[in-house]
Amino acid sequence: MELVIDRLTKQYKNKIAVDRVSITLSPGVYGLLGANGAGKTTLMRMICGILKPTGGTVTFQGIPVSSEEFKDMLGYLPQDFGYYPDFTGMDFLMYMALLKGINKTAARKRCKELLDLVGLSGMEKKKIKIYSGGMKQRLGIAQAILNRPKLLVLDEPTAGLDPKERVRFRNLIAELGKENIVLLSTHIVSDVEKIADRILMMKEGQLIFNGTFDAIGEKLEDFYLEQFEEDGI
Numbered sequence: 477m478e479l480v481i482d483r484l485t486k487q488y489k490n491k492i493a494v495d496r497v498s499i500t501l502s503p504g505v506y507g508l509l510g511a512n513g514a515g516k517t518t519l520m521r522m523i524c525g526i527l528k529p530t531g532g533t534v535t536f537q538g539i540p541v542s543s544e545e546f547k548d549m550l551g552y553l554p555q556d557f558g559y560y561p562d563f564t565g566m567d568f569l570m571y572m573a574l575l576k577g578i579n580k581t582a583a584r585k586r587c588k589e590l591l592d593l594v595g596l597s598g599m600e601k602k603k604i605k606i607y608s609g610g611m612k613q614r615l616g617i618a619q620a621i622l623n624r625p626k627l628l629v630l631d632e633p634t635a636g637l638d639p640k641e642r643v644r645f646r647n648l649i650a651e652l653g654k655e656n657i658v659l660l661s662t663h664i665v666s667d668v669e670k671i672a673d674r675i676l677m678m679k680e681g682q683l684i685f686n687g688t689f690d691a692i693g694e695k696l697e698d699f700y701l702e703q704f705e706e707d708g709i
């Protein structure tokens with residue numbers, strides 16, 4: 477299983493948000509690090525086939541990500557995911573499942589299974605407006621994996637998670653990363669150092685590092701800060 481990104485570029489007027497990024501991903505968990513504005517969201521949206529590149533290509537299993545066929549293999553949690561506050565967790569997941577074309581009986585079974593997996597069973601009949609930030613994030617992850625995606629893309633999924641929720645999240649991601657490609661973005665080093673098998677780093681639209689955590693080890697934080705030092709971050 478391979479996600480092949482080849483010279484991927486996105487230009488907005490006179491701003492190059494993603495600059496000739498080339499990388500091939502195979503199953504595992506990838507942590508995409510970068511300061512605000514580095515181009516993480518733009519890159520992820522192109523990988524998901526929802527933003528058209530200015531140049532370059534993205535293919536998954538040889539299929540262009542702009543194709544309908546690819547959508548069945550993708551799970552995506554956007555940064556600013558719109559939850560419906562008056563929906564219950566179960567209603568929301570069912571709604572997402574039906575949108576993804578899962579039939580009602582199968583959807584009900586899958587939603588229950590997922591609520592359990594993300595530790596939200598017991599909360600499924602409660603309205604989302606009373607959920608904590610971490611609970612909403614877990615519901616977001618549940619909707620992203622409804623269709624058992626082979627490629628899971630999570631934009632800043634660790635925002636708002638407390639330490640206990642972080643552990644739960646890490647275990648869930650590690651499990652999903654065994655057989656699938658999981659790409660998650662963050663600007664916080666400690667969020668990915670224990671989760672990701674590989675670290676990718678972006679700066680001003682370019683991929684400036686691609687390697688294992690072991691290759692930099694405990695110095696990841698220092699290394700990361702060095703890359704952004706001149707920007708005063």
Ligand SMILES: Nc1ncnc2c1ncn2[C@@H]1O[C@H](COP(=O)(O)OP(=O)(O)OP(=O)(O)O)[C@@H](O)[C@H]1O
Binds near residue numbers: 491511512
């Ligand atoms: N629709 C747009 N029009 C113009 N410029 C844009 C647009 N979307 C993003 N940009 C610019 O492209 C650059 C990369 O933005 P992007 O959101 O991909 O970064 P990011 O690394 O995800 O940042 P953050 O961590 O803040 O989400 C930024 O300079 C941003 O201002």
